[in-house]
Every structure is written in structure tokens, then in C-alpha cells.
Amino acid sequence: MKTLKDLNADESGIIIGISEINDDVLRLMSMGLVVGAEIKCEGLSLGGDPKFFSLYGSQITARNNTLHFFKIS
Amino acid sequence: MTIHPVHIMPHAKSAVVIGNPNSGKSTLFNHLTGLNQKTANYPGVTVEKRTGRVFFENKKMDLIDLPGCYSIYPFSEDERISIDVIKGNLAGLSSPDKIIYVLDATQIYQGLTFLQQLSELGIPIVVALTMNDIATKKGIKVNHSLLSSKLKLPVIPINAKNGIGLSSLIASIFSSETPAEPIFSIDKESNHAEEFSLRFKYNQNLLHELAPFEKSEKVHISYTIIKRLVDKPLTSTIIFLCAMFIVFQAVFAWATPLMDLIDNGATALSAIVSSNLEDGALNSFVSDGIISGVGSVIIFLPQILILFLFIILMEDTGYLSRAAFLSDRLMRSIGLSGQSIIPLLSSFACAVPSIMATRVIPNNRDRIVTIMTAPFMTCSARLPIYALLIGAFVPQISYGFVNLQGLVLFGLYLLGIFGGSLTAVLLRKSLLKGPKPNFIQTIPEFRVPDLKSVIYKLYDRAIVFLKRAGTVILLASMFVWFLSYFPRSEIIQENLVFQLSETTDTASREILLNNAAADQLQQSWLGRTGRALEPFFAPLGWDWRVTSAVIAGFPAREVVVAVMGTIYAVGEEAENQTLANRLTNAVDQDGNQIFTLPMVIGMLIFYAWCLQCVATIAIIRRETNSWKWPVISWVYMTSIGYLGAFTAFQVGSML
Ligand SMILES: Nc1nc2c(ncn2[C@@H]2O[C@H](COP(=O)(O)OP(=O)(O)O)[C@@H](O)[C@H]2O)c(=O)[nH]1
Numbered sequence: 001m002k003t004l005k006d007l008n009a010d011e012s013g014i015i016i017g018i019s020e021i022n023d024d025v026l027r028l029m030s031m032g033l034v035v036g037a038e039i040k041c042e043g044l045s046l047g048g049d050p051k052f053f054s055l056y057g058s059q060i061t062a063r064n065n066t067l068h069f070f071k072i073s
Numbered sequence: 074m075t076i077h078p079v080h081i082m083p084h085a086k087s088a089v090v091i092g093n094p095n096s097g098k099s100t101l102f103n104h105l106t107g108l109n110q111k112t113a114n115y116p117g118v119t120v121e122k123r124t125g126r127v128f129f130e131n132k133k134m135d136l137i138d139l140p141g142c143y144s145i146y147p148f149s150e151d152e153r154i155s156i157d158v159i160k161g162n163l164a165g166l167s168s169p170d171k172i173i174y175v176l177d178a179t180q181i182y183q184g185l186t187f188l189q190q191l192s193e194l195g196i197p198i199v200v201a202l203t204m205n206d207i208a209t210k211k212g213i214k215v216n217h218s219l220l221s222s223k224l225k226l227p228v229i230p231i232n233a234k235n236g237i238g239l240s241s242l243i244a245s246i247f248s249s250e251t252p253a254e255p256i257f258s259i260d261k262e263s264n265h266a267e268e269f270s271l272r273f274k275y276n277q278n279l280l281h282e283l284a285p286f287e288k289s290e291k292v293h294i295s296y297t298i299i300k301r302l303v304d305k306p307l308t309s310t311i312i313f314l315c316a317m318f319i320v321f322q323a324v325f326a327w328a329t330p331l332m333d334l335i336d337n338g339a340t341a342l343s344a345i346v347s348s349n350l351e352d353g354a355l356n357s358f359v360s361d362g363i364i365s366g367v368g369s370v371i372i373f374l375p376q377i378l379i380l381f382l383f384i385i386l387m388e389d390t391g392y393l394s395r396a397a398f399l400s401d402r403l404m405r406s407i408g409l410s411g412q413s414i415i416p417l418l419s420s421f422a423c424a425v426p427s428i429m430a431t432r433v434i435p436n437n438r439d440r441i442v443t444i445m446t447a448p449f450m451t452c453s454a455r456l457p458i459y460a461l462l463i464g465a466f467v468p469q470i471s472y473g474f475v476n477l478q479g480l481v482l483f484g485l486y487l488l489g490i491f492g493g494s495l496t497a498v499l500l501r502k503s504l505l506k507g508p509k510p511n512f513i514q515t516i517p518e519f520r521v522p523d524l525k526s527v528i529y530k531l532y533d534r535a536i537v538f539l540k541r542a543g544t545v546i547l548l549a550s551m552f553v554w555f556l557s558y559f560p561r562s563e564i565i566q567e568n569l570v571f572q573l574s575e576t577t578d579t580a581s582r583e584i585l586l587n588n589a590a591a592d593q594l595q596q597s598w599l600g601r602t603g604r605a606l607e608p609f610f611a612p613l614g615w616d617w618r619v620t621s622a623v624i625a626g627f628p629a630r631e632v633v634v635a636v637m638g639t640i641y642a643v644g645e646e647a648e649n650q651t652l653a654n655r656l657t658n659a660v661d662q663d664g665n666q667i668f669t670l671p672m673v674i675g676m677l678i679f680y681a682w683c684l685q686c687v688a689t690i691a692i693i694r695r696e697t698n699s700w701k702w703p704v705i706s707w708v709y710m711t712s713i714g715y716l717g718a719f720t721a722f723q724v725g726s727m728l
Binding site: 021023024025026027028029031032035036045046049050052056057059060061065066 | 146182211269274394398399401410511
């Protein structure tokens with residue numbers, strides 16, 4: 001199953017499920033990372049973690065250890 | 074007798090300015106209130122409260138600028154305050170009469186969720202739609218009348234920077250009396266995760282109807298180029314390093330003339346006071362205690378302001394979040410996240426504002442690790458000591474481009490960073506064990522900063538610094554003055570008067586005065602303490618004079634230079650020598666040199682690591698709300714400073 005962690009720069013996906021809810025996941029949800037959202041990976045830090053995404057005009061960063069809870073298609 | 078009718082002024086209504094972080098709240102607030110604003114503290118909490126007034130047709134309204142939030146469920150200290158203010162949960166502050174909701178036209182999807190939640194509180198809301206110019210550049214077109222009818226709220230497009238829309242916004246704020254209707258109601262039973270999913274689903278649909286991305290015009294080329302350069306890992310890392318280099322260059326090179334100016338000003342003022350007041354305790358108190366004390370604080374203001382100017386510019390252009398993003402990897406290796414980079418950078422000027430800047434870090438554990446790490450960074454107060462010791466004891470040799478003195482100074486910066494990193498790692502493994510911090514943050518669009526906002530922010534920091542550090546350091550230097558002035562020895566004074574009457578030669582009179590001052594200091598409370606504690610510091614190679622100076626520096630480290638200046642102003646040649654020379658020539662009773670290389674290295678290590686700053690201790694106490702962390706921090710830093718100096722002296726002396 002692909003997650004947000006697996007997106008590379010310039011790749012996009014749609015969130016189809018969230019496998020665990022914790023504080024960090026909730027924080028990301030409060031910023032709009034919910035099921036159904038279209039998201040695009042805009043950039044990686046050196047080494048690929050953290051990542052930097054855009055969704056509907058907003059740009060959000062997070063580390064892979066949280067991103068892997070977001071399943072995408 | 075005429076009786077004047079009494080006008081009963083109705084209590085001014087209040088409104089809050091709220092929205093997502095970076096949506097343009099402060100810019101709007103600054104332009105609405107102008108100079109009618111002030112910063113205070115919320116009772117019992119550490120967050121600053123910014124309030125101001127707006128006027129409209131003989132009416133006035135109090136505005137409160139609140140830290141940004143994404144939802145009504147707070148994640149950080151800052152956000153908690155915002156929500157408490159809006160809900161009227163803070164003692165002495167009822168909930169606001171109106172809400173000005175700042176909505177970024179480029180981030181409608183993200184901004185609407187919080188607005189949905191606020192619309193359920195039954196408070197009148199006016200939406201200020203910002204960043205319309207950026208939206209146009211990005212090819213986004215928002216139909217604000219459609220948005221307004223969907224939200225059932227007034228939506229006013231504005232650009233605070235050039236005043237567009239501000240008068241309609243003000244008119245709308247003063248006239249809106251009807252409480253907002255819920256924009257979108259959700260099932261009361263749903264948990265937060267379900268609630269977010271439902272609310273953002275609504276936003277997606279609304280966005281679909283507004284179709285802001287569809288009428289896309291050409292996206293600006295300059296925007297694309299900047300984006301290309303800064304959002305690629307390699308170029309962005311190089312840009313980041315260059316930016317840091319320029320910042321530090323500026324802090325040290327540009328500040329020097331201003332600092333000299335302040336220094337000369339304080340010296341001149343002190344001389345004027347000194348010559349106009351009668352000799353004695355009052356004279357010394359005002360010129361040595363108060364003026365030098367205040368001067369020793371204000372002298373760091375230029376460096377602090379220049380550093381903050383850069384930080385504010387980087388913040389307001391949207392660059393700082395990218396820098397945080399880039400440094401996250403590095404910070405992770407010491408158990409912190411990119412969010413700590415901003416406070417830690419500020420720490421190179423002064424730990425006090427830097428510790429206040431940790432409030433944006435949501436997790437309390439991460440925040441305390443950052444607070445404990447910050448005082449290790451080489452702040453500007455350490456520089457006078459470094460400059461003195463390096464100037465006196467490190468030879469001026471150059472290897473090609475590299476200058477040995479500069480290299481040693483650089484090494485001391487690294488030593489501070491190393492001490493801080495080690496502390497962060499140790500804390501993460503012991504007292505502050507816990508899950509790894511995350512790095513969740515939005516990255517704002519690039520934009521041109523607003524001059525007015527930059528000036529206000531800079532002014533704010535300057536005032537905060539002067540107030541907090543100034544009062545504490547001022548009290549401390551008055552205390553040190555007291556310790557070093559009393560008790561006065563009559564015998565020394567009488568001897569001095571007698572000897573002065575014997576000679577008319579100016580040079581010898583100066584020597585007599587200096588010797589007497591040093592003798593007085595030796596038998597003052599400070600000198601006595603230095604002597605009493607001498608055995609404790611002897612293993613570091615310090616005599617009673619160094620010990621006294623270091624003790625005097627405990628409230629504010631830079632004081633040590635001034636005290637050494639007095640203590641070592643003894644002897645025949647003292648008058649014609651710089652302090653550095655006097656230190657080199659200083660000997661103990663047996664004629665051995667005191668400032669040997671191992672002792673000096675030890676002292677530099679001591680100053681790199683030791684926490685000699687009451688202002689920092691006070692701010693740690695305030696920000697952590699307990700005495701635990703300031704005590705731990707002080708004991709820990711003093712101990713490792715001592716151990717470092719001890720090791721350097723003992724090992725160095727054996728070699
Ligand atoms: N281009 C543009 N920039 C704006 C506008 N409003 C604010 N800004 C800039 O956006 C940045 C962040 O604004 P600020 O007021 O600090 O945001 P806050 O975090 O919501 O208080 C600053 O650099 C402002 O100058 C606007 O309408 N257009």
C-alpha cells in the first residue's frame with residue numbers, strides 16, 4: 001500500500017485512508033490532510049525526509065514517521 | 074455655578090483579529106491600529122497580548138491581535154491563548170464582541186475549517202480576504218461575492234499594505250451586529266478526526282463551486298524562478314548557507330560602529346555625571362553602577378536588532394520556514410526539529426528573546442529541550458570577554474587567509490554549539506525522554522515584506538529586550554556595584570588624601586587613585602568573597618582577583634570585563650597599559666604569572682558553557698513556569714563550565 005511517505009518530488013496522489021490517529025496525524029488533519037484530499041509532493045529535504053506538500057494552494061511539511069499513516073492511491 | 078452634563082462613554086466594543094498563521098493578521102492589525110497599540114501580558118501566562126484601537130465615526134473599538142490557529146482545538150501554548158480569548162475563558166477578559174477573520178485568498182481550503190468552527194460561537198464575524206495580489210500572480214481568482222453568499226458572512230477583499238479595502242472593512246466591522254450563523258453543521262457526536270474530514274469535505278466542495286484555479290491567468294515568471302531555486306534541496310542548501318553567512322557578517326561588522334557610539338556615549342555621560350557630582354558613594358553609584366550598568370545592556374541592542382531585522386525579513390518573506398525545513402534533518406540528529414532553528418539562531422544575539430521564541434514549538438518536551446540548549450549559543454555578551462582574552466593571549470598570526478585569533482573565536486562558537494547539542498542529546502535520553510518530535514508546519518508563499526510591519530515587529534522586540542533584560546541586568550549591576558563599593562575603608566581613604574596632598578604630578582596622582590581603588594575593592598564584600606572562594610577556584614588557576622571578577626559576573630557575564638578593569642588597574646605602569654597588557658603582566662605573591670595559556674583556555678571554556686546571566690534565568694523561570702528548569706540549567710552549566718576549565722588548566726599545566 002502506497003503512503004504519503006512514498007511520494008517523490010512532483011508526484012501527486014489522493015488520500016484514501018488514515019491508518020492511525022495520533023496528535024501529529026490530527027494536527028495534519030486540522031491543516032487539511034483528510035480522506036479525499038488531492039496532494040502533491042513539492043520537494044524533499046536533503047535525504048528525502050521531511051517532505052513538503054501542496055494541497056489546494058497550501059504548503060505543508062511533515063516527517064516520514066507521520067506521513068506513512070496516510071494511505072494514498 | 075454651571076453644571077456640565079456628564080457624557081457617559083459606552084464601554085468600547087472589542088474585536089479579535091484571528092485566522093491561520095501567516096494569513097496577514099499582524100499586517101492588518103498594524104495598519105488598522107497604527108500607533109494606537111500596545112503590548113502587555115495576559116494574566117498568568119507568557120504570551121504577549123497585542124491590543125490596539127480603531128476609530129470610526131466617533132466610535133471606537135479595541136482590537137486584539139491573536140496568534141494564528143488552524144482549528145478551535147489548540148496544539149501549542151500560543152494557540153491555546155487564542156482559543157481561550159475567543160471563548161472568554163481567560164480571567165478578566167470576556168469573549169470578544171466581534172471577530173475579524175483573516176482569510177488568505179490562496180489558502181481558502183485550509184482557512185475555512187477554523188472559520189466554520191468560529192461561526193458556531195454566535196459572535197458577529199467579518200471576513201477580511203488577504204493576499205489577493207499573490208493569488209493573482211499564482212493565477213487564482215476568488216469570486217468574493219459568491220464566497221460571501223455561501224458563508225452568509227461579509228467578505229471584504231483587502232490589501233493591508235496599500236490600504237485597499239481597509240475603509241470598507243472598518244465600516245463593516247462597526248456595523249455588523251448579527252451573530253454569525255453556523256456555516257456548516259456537523260454531528261455533535263463526531264470525534265475530532267471525523268469532524269476535520271467532514272469540514273474539509275465541505276471546503277473541497279465549496280472550492281469546486283468557486284473554481285478559483287480555473288480562470289487561471291499566466292503565472293508570474295519571477296514567482297516560478299524563485300520557487301525553482303529555493304525549493305530544490307541542493308540550491309536551497311547553498312542559498313541557506315550564504316544567507317547565514319551574510320547574517321553573521323552583518324551582526325558583527327555592521328553593529329560595531331553603533332556599539333562604539335553607545336559605548337562612547339555611556340562613557341561620556343558617566344564622565345559628565347562624575348565631574349558634576351561630589352566625589353563619594355552617590356557619584357560612584359550613578360556613574361559606575363547605573364550608567365555603566367545600563368550601558369552594558371544597551372550596547373548589545375544594535376547586534377540584537379540587526380539579527381532580528383534579518384530574522385523578521387526572513388520570516389516575512391516566507392524564507393524562514395524553508396530554512397527550518399532544510400535544517401530539520403540536522404536538528405533531528407540531536408533530537409530536535411527544524412522548528413528549533415529560529416530560537417537557536419536568535420540565541421547568537423541573546424538567549425532572552427530566543428527563549429521567548431520557543432513558544433511556537435507545540436510539544437512541551439521539545440520546547441524545554443530547546444530552552445535548555447539556547448543559552449549555550451555564543452550570545453553577544455560573551456564577546457567582550459572573548460575579545461579581551463583572545464586579544465591578550467592569542468598571538469596575531471595568519472596562515473594564509475586564516476587568522477589565528479579569528480580561528481580561536483570560531484572555535485569558541487563551535488564549542489558553544491557542541492555544548493548545546495550534547496545537552497540536547499543528553500536531555501532526550503534522560504529527563505525529557507519521549508517520542509521523536511515531528512516537523513509539521515505550513516510553508517507560506519514567497520512575498521515582499523511590508524515595511525510598516527517590519528518596523529513594528531523590530532520595535533516590539535527592542536522594547537521587550539530592553540524591558541526584560543534591562544531591568545534585571547540593571548538591578549544586578551546595582552547589586553554588584555554595592556558589593557564592590559562597600560564597606561569603605563577609612564584608612565585607605567585617609568592615606569589616599571594624604572598621599573595626594575604630597576604630589577602634584579598628574580601621572581602619579583592617577584597611580585595613587587588607581588591603587589586606592591584596587592585596595593578598596595580588595596576589602597569590599599566582593600573582594601572578601603573572592604578571597605573566601607579562592608581555594609575553590611584555585612584548581613582552575615584563578616587567584617582571588619579573577620575569582621572576584623567572575624563572581625561579579627554571575628548576574629551578567631559581561632560585567633567581568635569591567636571588574637577586571639578595576640582590579641588590575643594597580644601599579645606604576647597600569648596607567649599606560651591596556652587591560653590586556655595588565656592581565657599578561659599580572660603575577661601572584663610568588664611572582665608567578667596568573668594568566669598562563671592553560672588558565673586562559675580554561676577561562677574561555679568556562680565562559681563558553683557557564684550560565685552567567687540573571688536575565689536568562691528569569692526568562693527560563695517565566696517560560697517554563699517553574700524554578701526546576703532554571704535551577705537545573707544553572708547548576709548544570711556552571712558545573713560543566715567548571716569541569717571544562719579545571720580539565721584545561723590541569724592537563725595544560727602538566728604538558
Ligand atoms: N502580497 C501581500 N502580502 C501580504 C498581504 N498581507 C500580508 N502580507 C505579508 O505576509 C507576511 C505575513 O503577514 P503577517 O501579518 O505577519 O501574518 P500573520 O502571521 O497572520 O500575522 C508579511 O510579509 C506581510 O507583509 C497582502 O495582502 N498581500
